[in-house]
Amino acid sequence: MKYYPIFLDIKGKSCLIVGGGPVGARKAATLKKCGANVKVISDQFSSECDDLKTISICLEKKKYEKEDVKGMFFVFAATNNSDLNQQIKHDASLLNILCNVADAPDNSDFLLPSIIDRGDLIVAVSTSGTSPAMAKRIRQNLENYLGPEYEPFLRLMGNIRKRLVSSGNAQNENKDIFYKLIERDVLELIKANDDIKINAVLWDVLGKEYTYEDLVSLGRDE
Template sequence: MNSGYPVNLRLDGKTVVIVGGGKVAERKVTGLLGTGAEIVIVSPDVTDEIQRLHREGKIVWKQKSFFASDIKDAFMIFAATNIREINQLIRISAAPDQLVTIADDPERSNFHVPAHVQRGLLSIAVSTGGASPTLASKIREQLEEQFDDSYEGYLDFLSSKRKWILKEVENASLKRKLLKTIVSSEFLTSDNREDDFIRLYETLLNETGQ
């Protein structure tokens, strides 16, 4: 079996259809919220959480059984029912250029959703290629402990400072030193990164003789 190729997809404005309304479907919905995708659930019955999201206008719920026309305009499709025959019908109904994952048949899926940790701009994905979702989840839990909520603000800091450095700093050596130094434990744990950055910039500026 060939290995998969990891990518981050931009789903803003794309239609994502999830067929099924149970806990598996609910987890898929939760993972898609915030991506900008138009999330459509197709199922006669859904969980209370999916109903709530539908009432709040965050997703579309088509309260019906699956028909091939339900996925005609979908960019990405999740076959997440507990009936194997329906999941296989979804697979064969999809066009060759559509992304389809089947909850109970990873071998015939053309993509897998990795277990992932999200800390603001930081995204860490773990995949076993469908071999063991349980192991992927276990590794994710370990990463959640290692990369805690402090990384969210840290990534915002790194993003803004990288843009400033690339725009304002002309000296190539100074630019490299700044970009390298701000990615350090000192800045991660700092209580005042802005002041620390100013001091770093002034120190390195003097060292380069500018």
């Protein structure tokens, strides 16, 4: 295995993207979605960057300077100038800052996988930089299997877990409850939008103080 897979909490971390094209815009939007403080530096910005201002991403129109990487948690070199990208990588390395180089995966400290986002379910697919097109194809195939119903299902399960923990249930007892909910096909019932049957399962397994409508709405906007 060439790379060590890891999921990082970057909420509140400062991340820099150098490059205002479509690639930089996509990276910036994903970083912001994960709670990072994002700055994009470029001497010009593409139309794809127009929406970034609306989600509190700092766009600074200027040429890159080596001081720009100071204090950053991550740096992304995403310009259309390979020499500049390598300079950014060099400057980041001198400060022990991890850097991803868009046009040179072999010279990057980390790679960005192809991602399936279903709320708390995140599936990352990587071919270790050998074939991004294949990673995208695999992701598309998995998206057909892992439908949007997984997002409310995992939100439901997470909120049930919080309530059970706060009520002092034993860990083994909680494990049995979650297996029962999975075996009773709650996921398929959510896919079918059958709230009545979902509540019937919840009441049977947990009691009538547990309702799907209340539980699935908690944390929806977090």
